[in-house]
Amino acid sequence: MQLVNTMAIDVLLVEDSPSDAKLTAKTFKTAKVLNTLHIVEDGVEAMNFLHQTGEYEGSPRPDLILLDLNLPKKDGRQVLAEIKEDSRLKNIPVVILTTSEADEDILRSYELQANCYITKPVTLQQFVRVVESIENFWLTVVKLPPVK
Structure with missing residues (x-):
């Protein structure tokens, strides 16, 4: 059984690597999710x-x-802290998608209320699989909070 989301979803990708941003966009574009x-x-x-x-x-x-x-x-940790401190933004789920495998980054992200932490894989195929997994979980399985 394939789960399909029938609602349009707006996703904000905050990414300074042009190649990662392009690959993420391409993977999202080929999905069956609005x-x-x-x-x-x-x-x-x-x-x-x-x-x-x-x-x-x-x-x-x-x-x-x-x-x-x-x-x-502005560092992603600062952005996460600002999002979670803002009453208008704090209920937006934030997925950390980064190259850092440092325990202190993982711990700090969860302390700042990140919803999950994913380390970017090294290979292209693994990266595509991770983006597809994010998309499948967050955009078809999870019930996102309503807009305030």
Whole structure:
């Protein structure tokens, strides 16, 4: 039995690696799930998108955030902390998708209320499999919180 999501989902990908962002976008595009993937390259852009400021005025509130930790301008840990401290944003699920396997990063992310922590795999095939798994779980299995 294949699970299919019939609601449109907005996903915010915060990723500074152009190749990882492109591959994630390609994997999302080939899926059978209705979604719109928005991509920003650093933590400052992420917060502008979430607060709908600057060039992101009128941007949609994402239903899910995929967040890299090692970002320019504003670190992903700072972004996560700001999201979870903001009453308007804190119920958006945040999936950490990063290269870091450091125990302190994993522990700190969960202390900051990340919803899950995934280490990016090394090979292209494994990376695609991970993105598909994220998409299948978070966009077809999980019931996401309603927009406030």
